[in-house]
Amino acid sequence: MASPVDLRVLLQEHVDELADAVLERVRAGEGPHGAPDAATLRNLRLGARAAVDCFLARLAGERTAAEVDLFVAHGRAQQAAGRTLTELLSFYRLGGLAMWERSTALLPPSTQLPAHETFAFGSAVLELVDELSVAAAEGFTAGEAEARRRSRALRERLVSLLLSDRPAAPEALALAARAAGWTLPARVRVAVGALPADPLPTGAGPGPARVLAATVSDGREALVVADGEEAEQWLGRAATALGLEAPLAIGPAVAPADSARSAARAIALLDHVGAGAVGAAGDVVRCDDHEIALLLGAAPDLAREVAGRRLAPLSALDDAARERMVATLAAWLADPGRPQAMADRLGLHVQTIRYRLKALRELLGDALDDPDERFELSLALRVQSPAPPPAS
Structure with a gap:
C-alpha cells in the first residue's frame, strides 16, 4: 500500500501532465466571455504548474504556504480582461477538479488507498483550491477598486472641464470624454x-x-x-x-x-x-x-428701479385702492382692450371694470396703450410679486 510520500513520488513524474489537465478542463468550461485568450492561458499554465508543485509538497507533509503573489496577480489580470469574479473562481474550481481526477487516474491499479488517505488526498486538493481562490479573489477585488478610482478620477476631470468658468477647448473635452468612457x-x-x-x-x-x-x-x-x-x-x-x-x-x-x-x-x-x-x-x-x-x-437693482418708476403713480393710493388698481392693471395687460374678458377674469361687473380703467388711465396716462410701456408695466408687476400677471 502506497504512503503519502509514495504518492508524491508517483505523481512527481507527471507534473506537466497534471498542469495540462488543469488547462484542458478550464478551456473546456468556457464562460460567457468565451475561451480564455492566449495571455490568460499562459498565466493559467504558470499558475497550474505552481499549484501542482505546491500540491505535491503538501502530499509529502510539507505545510509550506503557497506562493500567493502569482495568484493575486492572476486575479488582477482577469479583472483587467473584463472577466467576472464568478468566472475567475470557476477556473480554480475546475482546475482543482481536474487535478483530482488526473491524479487518481495516474495511480497504478495496484495502488489501493485506505479511506482516510483518500479523504486526506481530496482534502489537500480542496484546501489548496480554496487558498488560491482567496488569493485570486483578493487580486480581482483590488483591481476592481483601482479601476473604480481611475474611472472616478477621469470622470471628475471631465466634469471639472465642463463646468469650468473658462470654457475648455472642444479637443480637450473630446479627449477627456474618451478617457472617461463618456460619450460627448x-x-x-x-x-x-x-x-x-x-x-x-x-x-x-x-x-x-x-x-x-x-x-x-x-x-x-x-x-x-x-x-x-x-x-x-x-x-x-x-x-x-x-x-x-x-x-x-x-x-x-x-x-x-x-x-x-x-x-x-x-x-x-x-x-x-x-x-x-x-x-x-x-x-x-x-x-x-x-x-x-x-x-x-440677473439685474435685480435695475428691475426694482424700473418697477418703482412705472408703478410710482399708484404709490399715493391707500392699500386697498392700490390693490384694486394693481389687479385691474394685471387684467388689462392680460386682455388689453377687452373689458368683458377683464370682468370675467376678476369676477366683477363690466361697468365696474370700465370705472376702474378710467381711474387707471388718469394715473398712468397713455402707458396702457403703448406696447413698449405695457411691456415695462408687465415686468414691473412681475418684480413686485413672485406670481406672474394673469395669463390669457
Whole structure:
C-alpha cells in the first residue's frame, strides 16, 4: 500500500501532465466571455504548474504556504480582461477538479488507498483550491477598486472641464470624454440640487453612469447629462441615488463647452425658489419655464428701479385702492382692450371694470396703450410679486 510520500513520488513524474489537465478542463468550461485568450492561458499554465508543485509538497507533509503573489496577480489580470469574479473562481474550481481526477487516474491499479488517505488526498486538493481562490479573489477585488478610482478620477476631470468658468477647448473635452468612457453629446443639460443635510446611508450608489456629478457651491451638486427626451429621467435617477433634496433645477440645453452657463442658470433658479420668487410645485423646476424671472434676477437693482418708476403713480393710493388698481392693471395687460374678458377674469361687473380703467388711465396716462410701456408695466408687476400677471 502506497504512503503519502509514495504518492508524491508517483505523481512527481507527471507534473506537466497534471498542469495540462488543469488547462484542458478550464478551456473546456468556457464562460460567457468565451475561451480564455492566449495571455490568460499562459498565466493559467504558470499558475497550474505552481499549484501542482505546491500540491505535491503538501502530499509529502510539507505545510509550506503557497506562493500567493502569482495568484493575486492572476486575479488582477482577469479583472483587467473584463472577466467576472464568478468566472475567475470557476477556473480554480475546475482546475482543482481536474487535478483530482488526473491524479487518481495516474495511480497504478495496484495502488489501493485506505479511506482516510483518500479523504486526506481530496482534502489537500480542496484546501489548496480554496487558498488560491482567496488569493485570486483578493487580486480581482483590488483591481476592481483601482479601476473604480481611475474611472472616478477621469470622470471628475471631465466634469471639472465642463463646468469650468473658462470654457475648455472642444479637443480637450473630446479627449477627456474618451478617457472617461463618456460619450460627448452635441448638447447637454445641467441640473443642480441641494445635497442632503444628513450623510447618505452606506452603500448608496453613484447613480447612472451616463450622468456626471460634481459638487459645486453652497452644498449643491451639479449633474450633467446628454440632452434628449430621457434627460430628465436620467437626472431624476441620479438625484435620487445621491439623495439630493427637491426641487432639482434643470438648466437650458447648451453645447458642452457652455455647461457652466447652464449650471449657473440652474443655481440662479434654485436661489429664486429659495427666496420665494419662483414657485416649485413638484420635484423639478426648469429654467426654460422661468426665463423672465431669471432675466429680471440677473439685474435685480435695475428691475426694482424700473418697477418703482412705472408703478410710482399708484404709490399715493391707500392699500386697498392700490390693490384694486394693481389687479385691474394685471387684467388689462392680460386682455388689453377687452373689458368683458377683464370682468370675467376678476369676477366683477363690466361697468365696474370700465370705472376702474378710467381711474387707471388718469394715473398712468397713455402707458396702457403703448406696447413698449405695457411691456415695462408687465415686468414691473412681475418684480413686485413672485406670481406672474394673469395669463390669457
